[in-house]
Amino acid sequence: MGWYHINIVLLFLTCYNVEVQGTSNGQRTDTDVSGGVDDIREGTELRLLVSSLLERQERQETRLRQLERTVSGHVEDLRRKDVRIGLLERELHDLKEASNPTIGHVTKHLSNVSTTNVNPYPQEYSGNPDTPKQVPAGHPDGSVPTKSIRLAPVDPSGPNAFSASLTTSLNLHPGLIMVFDHVLLDTDSSYNTGDGVYQVPVSGVYVFTWISTGETEDFIFLELIVNGSPRAATTSDTYMGGSWDSATGLVLVHVSAGDHVSIRSAASGRVRSVPHQTTPMFSGWRIA
Known part of the structure; x- marks a missing residue:
């Protein structure tokens, strides 16, 4: 141009x-x-x-x-x-x-998760299907911890088992839900390390077992609770200064999908957790 x-x-x-x-x-x-x-x-x-x-x-x-x-x-x-x-x-x-x-x-x-508040010592579970499931209180102020939502699909024919341990010593008080903070096995992602609650993934007969060691002269009373109701208990008695006493519980329980299972303290004391010496445990698995 x-x-x-x-x-x-x-x-x-x-x-x-x-x-x-x-x-x-x-x-x-x-x-x-x-x-x-x-x-x-x-x-x-x-x-x-x-x-x-x-x-x-x-x-x-x-x-x-x-x-x-x-x-x-x-x-x-x-x-x-x-x-x-x-x-x-x-x-x-x-x-x-x-x-x-x-x-x-x-x-x-979500339809199985309950938001009902209860006191640290709820009444025995009545078994009435119209009675709402109760979530055990796990904090001194009586507030109910939030249960996480499991997103992974559950295999009804799977092993449906979990095992968790407590990695540090823990001071107990009446009504405290023990939180086992380290998951060793959880086939269905059903145990919550935030509130110490195992949410049953599949209805059936389950074996639950727990072990603890007390390091004070106080009695260590622990209960296995299902929906806020005690199903079994253990006691350990450390009667001399500097000695430890351990207790193990094992129980078979029929539970339904969505039930909440946890370990609760009924008294004050201190549970000991020391690597290579003693480790509090909480485990469960479905057998039928």
Whole structure:
């Protein structure tokens, strides 16, 4: 486009020079001399104007090329964003499909979770199906810890077993739910290290066992409770300073899916946990 304008200007200047040259070859008068000076002046101004126009045209073309490069860069950015959006949409679709199998199980699980508050010493479980399941209180202020929601599907034919240990010594008081903070085995992700509650994944007959060692002269009374109701208990008696006394409990219990099982203290004392010496444990597994 620039070369086209330059050729026109050169053609114009050539014709103008020919005309001036022809005039100079003829007979000159004073009028002709005066006119020639004016023509030279006009020619100089014309050249300056043409030069200015050519410079402006060049700047416009440079600006146009810059705009074309900018637009091209924006188009490429939009193309990359479209590709990224497509990948994110496919990932979201895959996540939705992966989560669909667990929706039914979560709904059933939520229907079994109770939010009923109880005192540290609830009444015996009546066995009446109309009686709501109770969650044992595990804090001195009587607040009920929140039970986590299990998202993994449960295999009814699986082993349905768990085992957890206490990694540090623990001071007890009446009504305290012992929280065994280290999970050794949990086939159904049913034991909660936040509140010490095992939520039964499948109805059946279960074996529950627990072991503890007392390190003070206080009696250590521990109970296995199901939905806030005691089912079995153990006592350890450290009768001399510096000695320890251990106790182990084992019981068979028929429980239903969604029942809450935990170990509760009925008195004050201190349970000892020392690596390679003694480790409090809480375990259970379904046998039928």
